[in-house]
Amino acid sequence: GENVGLHLPTLSVQEGDNSIINCAYSNSASDYFIWYKQESGKGPQFIIDIRSNMDKRQGQRVTVLLNKTVKHLSLQIAATQPGDSAVYFCAENRDDKIIFGKGTRLHILP
Amino acid sequence: NAGVTQTPKFRILKIGQSMTLQCAQDMNHNYMYWYRQDPGMGLKLIYYSVGAGITDKGEVPNGYNVSRSTTEDFPLRLELAAPSQTSVYFCASYDSSSGTYEQYFGPGTRLTVT
Secondary structure, eight states, X not given: OOXXXXXXXXXXXXXXXXXXXXXXXXXXXXOEEEEEXXXXXXXXXXXXXXXXXXXXXXXXXEXXXXXXXXXXXXXXXXXXXXXXXXXXXXXXXXXXXEEEOOOEEEEXXX | OOOEEEEOSEEEEOTTOOEEEEEEESSOXXXXXXXXXXXXXXXXXXXXXXXXXXXXXXXXXXXXXXXXXXXSBOXXXXXXXXXXXXXXXXXXXXXXXXXXXXXXXXXXXXXXXX
């Protein structure tokens, strides 16, 4: 992952709808992927992770999908709530280095 | 548990000054990380450590130094502060024996270099 541009992409979702946040990664050798949530003024918070030998993992209201063929990761949030408003980052583990991708700002519409 | 603590919360430095950002964790985690986050951007890995006495460079190590003499502490040193080091610095830790890569982050140190 790499940071590009000056502004984070924004996803606006109606409250109650499902959110899908996407992430592309660059290194096919990465063996573990993690999603983080960062609220304004705070450090990132772990949401869910997935090993590279899996293609789907579910948590509470969240699902992570991994497509190794196209090096793509997605985070699905079911029934989006106002408290889900934050910046979401994907990260990958490469030889003990946990490298963050560019984030996506999730904006919840009332 | 206090988790991951960072001091100071805020600091303003003049160009050329030095300082140490402190990070401590009380969870007995073996892995610790330093990241910087520029406004509106993602986190960049500066240095990391897989255990006491072992440190290694991340994506953006230039201008920084670290040490890991104990499991608990992982200070980050800026020797000659430059305006490009204005950023929010986050320390994180995790337990590699837990089976997950769940990092715990500190609250951050907001540094301004003028």
